[in-house]
Amino acid sequence: MFKIKLTIIVILFGGIVLGALSYLIPVPHLSGTLRALMDENEYHTTLSFTVVSVTYSLGGALLFLLGLKGFTKAFRRVYYSICAGLSIQVLGILYYAYATINGSVKTDIFLLVAEIPLIVGMIVVYIGFVKYARLLGINSLLTKLWLVALGFTLVMVVVWFLPHRTDGDARNELLFDLAHVLQAVELLLYLVVSTIIGQIRNSTSPLYGRSLMWFRWFCLTVFTATLVLFGQDYIRLYSWINTSAMSLLYILSNMFTTASAYDFNKIARLQVTQSTYNNSLLDSVIFLGSLASNVKDVDPILDEVRSITAQHVKDTPLTADETHRLQQVYKDLEDYLVTREQLRTFDRKGLGELIQERFSLPAA
Numbered sequence: 001m002f003k004i005k006l007t008i009i010v011i012l013f014g015g016i017v018l019g020a021l022s023y024l025i026p027v028p029h030l031s032g033t034l035r036a037l038m039d040e041n042e043y044h045t046t047l048s049f050t051v052v053s054v055t056y057s058l059g060g061a062l063l064f065l066l067g068l069k070g071f072t073k074a075f076r077r078v079y080y081s082i083c084a085g086l087s088i089q090v091l092g093i094l095y096y097a098y099a100t101i102n103g104s105v106k107t108d109i110f111l112l113v114a115e116i117p118l119i120v121g122m123i124v125v126y127i128g129f130v131k132y133a134r135l136l137g138i139n140s141l142l143t144k145l146w147l148v149a150l151g152f153t154l155v156m157v158v159v160w161f162l163p164h165r166t167d168g169d170a171r172n173e174l175l176f177d178l179a180h181v182l183q184a185v186e187l188l189l190y191l192v193v194s195t196i197i198g199q200i201r202n203s204t205s206p207l208y209g210r211s212l213m214w215f216r217w218f219c220l221t222v223f224t225a226t227l228v229l230f231g232q233d234y235i236r237l238y239s240w241i242n243t244s245a246m247s248l249l250y251i252l253s254n255m256f257t258t259a260s261a262y263d264f265n266k267i268a269r270l271q272v273t274q275s276t277y278n279n280s281l282l283d284s285v286i287f288l289g290s291l292a293s294n295v296k297d298v299d300p301i302l303d304e305v306r307s308i309t310a311q312h313v314k315d316t317p318l319t320a321d322e323t324h325r326l327q328q329v330y331k332d333l334e335d336y337l338v339t340r341e342q343l344r345t346f347d348r349k350g351l352g353e354l355i356q357e358r359f360s361l362p363a364a
Contacts, residue, residue: 081128
């Protein structure tokens, strides 16, 4: 994990340093339009926010990719999709900086063009998590693409006719409505993905839970920021909400992505040596059970362990019968991980080495 921690430090401090250095960039000749929108300090703040956000977004995607070793091809494709989606969204952030520099940030076309990479990226992320859920045998209304598409279409129709403020910057009604129906779908995608992540967490091993939790916080934070961006054209908001608060939420979302990627790397790299039961066989059986991604699949196998530990007299050695039963559980879990595990790739030799590494001696 040292290399991963070092990479995270480089990403975090790199974003801060690059954001600070952006204040040294000379301000170009500002057109009358741009001067009416921002002063010199706002110009540099916009650039700094963009640099930090892009660094953290791409850094988080890179960290996910670094943690894919040891997983199945099908599961790697899940995170290829998620990382591709995060990277596509970066294009929207870059366009925001470009539009700020050339003075088009308040024009009718700006929001529509900026929204396209954001919604496309989130659709790709959504598809990734649908694949994740299906690998675990999760089938819900939210994983049915046609049903979700139908729901989004109905929302788009409603938003198209939703009355909005007439004192804003938009003057072209068609461009305004197009941008906001896409933005509404983006908003719902964050909620849909967050819900699917919750379904996955309920079905998968705690080993995957922390990474999923942080990504869920990413979705909810960006949802809140996007809701502010969307809502300001329908209700009047305080200026600090539209600027400072929204920027802070986006930066927080980038931090949550980094945290999610860090915990994702722990899944295959974490070294656990602590004994739970002071018995190498029992400890190794519990450890093998924790490696399974789908808790429901291994629960029937682990029922035998629960039966043994419930009946076993505390602080006494395992009986010959208990040892024999646990050895069978060990073999059943080993068979499951080698032949049926959907997210990670295992072989018997590798599992044996893991057991020796963590508990000093072979378990069975």
